[in-house]
Amino acid sequence: MKWTVLSDNRSCDGSLETEHGLSILLETEKHRILLDTGASDVFIRNAEKMGIDLSTVDYVFISHGHSDHAGGLKHLMKIYDKAQVIVSPDALSGSFFSKRRYLHSITTEWPEGGEERFLYINQTQQVAIGLYVMARIPQFHPMPKGNKYLFVQTAEGSHVNDDFRHELALYTDGLLFTGCAHSGLENILAACPYPLRVVVGGFHLLDDQETAEELIELAKRLTEAYPDTRFYTSHCTGDKAFAILKGIMGDQLQTFSCGSVLSSFIAAV
Secondary structure (H helix, E strand, O other): OEEEEEEOOOEOOOOOOOOOOOEEEEEOOOOEEEEOOOOOOHHHHHHHHOOOOHHHOOEEEOOOOEHHHHOOHHHHHHHOOOOEEEEOHHHHHOOEEEOOOOOEEOEOOOOOOOHHHEEEOOOOEEEEOOEEEEEOOOOOOOOOHHHHHEEEEOOOOOEEEOOOOOOEEEEEOOEEEOOOOOOOHHHHHHHOOOOOOEEEOOOOEOOOOOOHHHHHHHHHHHHHHOOOOEEEEOOOEOHHHHHHHHHHHHHHEEEOOEOOEEEOOEEOO
């Protein structure tokens, strides 16, 4: 198994572009899966610079409806016509807004046409051999406090707090992709009944939202409940939050950025 970061807020390679978005190419023995598409076509340009052929991708997994994870899909579908798109129908139908700093839309501009390529997921299921998607994730554990800035627009035009019914998580061969983990990292972990070797994605732990004590307790719970699991995060995990978690989790927690290439769960870049 190999995964390559094509779009992220940070980069380990000065030749690659960054953006507030996330896109990762996951390659297994059975599948080539694009995990989210970032906010724009940055992931396509970065892939070209890295010599990666995206035309051979089997599946595009869209973790949720926000534009920083799905905004690049329209660009991909213009040039490649093969991959099947795994997405929640609630992601396509929702109008999403952020009130962080100021009110602004974070709704994805979806591709026109190509509906026959969309695989709509309403419930947890296996979508291909060894490929599982978790949907409607139960929310028993704490939710990220940064969610308080995120809203869905109703038919009447008002804004209500997002319940993230449009969020999905993907599992294959011991790897769990969390997207932004708006449903809460612990909730997503609990919803995955399969053995976990590595967890990859944003954890939506924005700086100065959770207290240091809350982050320390989270890190302790993760190390106790998942002692043999490695965690990789970036994008919507703040630098301060990461440092606090890292102080407890040590080598069990790592970061990634544009250009990171990991194989067999060991960083090559």
